[in-house]
Amino acid sequence: MKSTFDVSDKLFELYHRVHRLVNESMTEEGVSLARSKFLFFLSKLGPCRSTDIACALNFAPRTVTEAIDGLERDKLVERKPDPEDRRAKIVSITDVGRVVLEAAEHPRKQLIEEIFSALDDEQLDQMYDIVSRLVVKADEIRKRKEDAELTPAEAAQ
Template structure:
């Protein structure tokens, strides 16, 4: 019988292998997996501030600024002044960025199909159910920890 740590290690191993393989294929098409996250976000939601991107993708603002610098240098995104705040810039995906994102998405989807073709429909449904259950449990734990964290400062202030 496998332990929870055996299964967890195997899941992490799978994630890292799939991530590396997809990143390599996407990079060969011109946009790495990391860069495609920014482009996908901008393509889906439209122009926005870098602070909005940082918040949505859960990245440090400095990381987003550096990524946008590189994407802008490669003409994949453009920055324009924010009409509501002259200190801020609005970032948007360019036509070149859309073309690059589209080109990189094809190998990603193809690899995912190829990897998951190892499972039949029933196994795929079971895996989806199991992973969904683990995602829900993870969310429950995160929410509980956030609540506990919120209670700590209040309890310390009362003491």
């Protein structure tokens, strides 16, 4: 019988291997996995402020600014003045960014399909259910930790 630590280590090993393979295949098409997250976000939700991106992706504002600088330099996104706040900029994906994102998505999907072809449909359903239960449990633990960090006055609100 495998211990929870054995299973956890194997899940982390899988995650890192898949992450590395996906990143390599996407980078060959012109955009890394990290950069594609920004492009995907902008393609789905449309133009927004960098602070919105940082909040949605749970990145530090400085990290987002640096990433946007690089994406803009490569003509994958553009910044325009925010009509509601002259201090802020609105970031949007360019046509070039859409083409690059689409080109990188194909090998990512192909690679994921190939990896998961090791499982039959029943195993895939079981894995989905198991991972979903673990996600729910992790969310419960995160919420419990966040609630414990609140001051009594904050908790009362």
